[in-house]
Amino acid sequence: GKVYSLKRHLDRLERSAAAISLPLPLERGELEQIILGTVRIGAATDCLIRVFVSRGPGGFTANPYECPAAQLYIVVAQFTATSEEKVQRGVTMITSRIPVKKAYFANIKSCNYLPNVLMKKEAEDAGVNYSLSIDEHGFVGECSTENIGIITNRNEFLVPSFNAVLRGTTVTRMMELAAPLVADGTLSRVAEAQITVQQAYEAAELMVFGTTFDVLPVVQYDGRTIGDGEPGPVYRRFLQLLRDDMRSCGEMLTTVTA
Structure with a gap:
């Protein structure tokens, strides 16, 4: 299968992360391969990919430096078409x-x-x-x-x-x-x-x-x-x-x- 507009979504992910000083946990090429691998394992004919990057575990204040490392979450879900x-x-x-x-x-x-x-x-x-x-x-x-x-x-x-x-x-x-x-x-x-x-x-x-x-x-x-x-x-x-x-x-x- 093929993923549509992946590169453009990753471009925006990088821009958005940079705007809030959130370092991505992986290099771009590695992130792309993990996303494609997750899609492959899911084996769905039509699916929707969600990629989340968080600051990871830390304290309970607003201080981002309490979070030692960013974390990545990838969700591949069955796609339901619009009526x-x-x-x-x-x-x-x-x-x-x-x-x-x-x-x-x-x-x-x-x-x-x-x-x-x-x-x-x-x-x-x-x-x-x-x-x-x-x-x-x-x-x-x-x-x-x-x-x-x-x-x-x-x-x-x-x-x-x-x-x-x-x-x-x-x-x-x-x-x-x-x-x-x-x-x-x-x-x-x-x-x-x-x-x-x-x-x-x-x-x-x-x-x-x-x-x-x-x-x-x-x-x-x-x-x-x-x-x-x-x-x-x-x-x-x-x-x-x-x-x-x-x-x-x-x-x-x-x-x-x-």
Whole structure:
């Protein structure tokens, strides 16, 4: 089998660990081989890999120097695909009331998930699929563990600026795959931007991006219908591009040897 986007996830792991001065317990090559070996032993046809690095055992204070050595945990779990109903009919979203993470911490992929958990609870309690954060200036950010993007009525593909939003591996790959669509006229441009709630309401298409489902269309946001209330043509093109990339793009795939 093959693992999709492993190198990019490890790049982000290294950046995030460096940002909090957490030394990784293994060299990059050794870490990669252990991950692939764990996948091989698990022998699952479709699986999801979780890699955790902690400071390890230590004291009960906030002093990181009480922890003598970092520890590594790798979990390979059976993958459960997103329901076909969400893929074909779309999902719903509300504006979150949970304060956003400050830019420095938003760009670190860590287990500091309290705001994320509260956002997911907020969505579940409201009977919708996702809640979307808003910064102090009124610009949209991200969902609990997902990025978003819009297609404007001028056929622009815009994603919230990564200055204060986690640089998701799926949405950044989508931006790369979408670039050629400018040349064929499907899109007018692909860019990061400061996006207001009103712009999201008025978008021709609104989408969420994430590792476990690739891309999903948002058909209702804060009770307002997005576009015509159905998954749009750009979404369907994006979904096909990501699925093709996952199956056949050599640079994005790492082989699990027997």
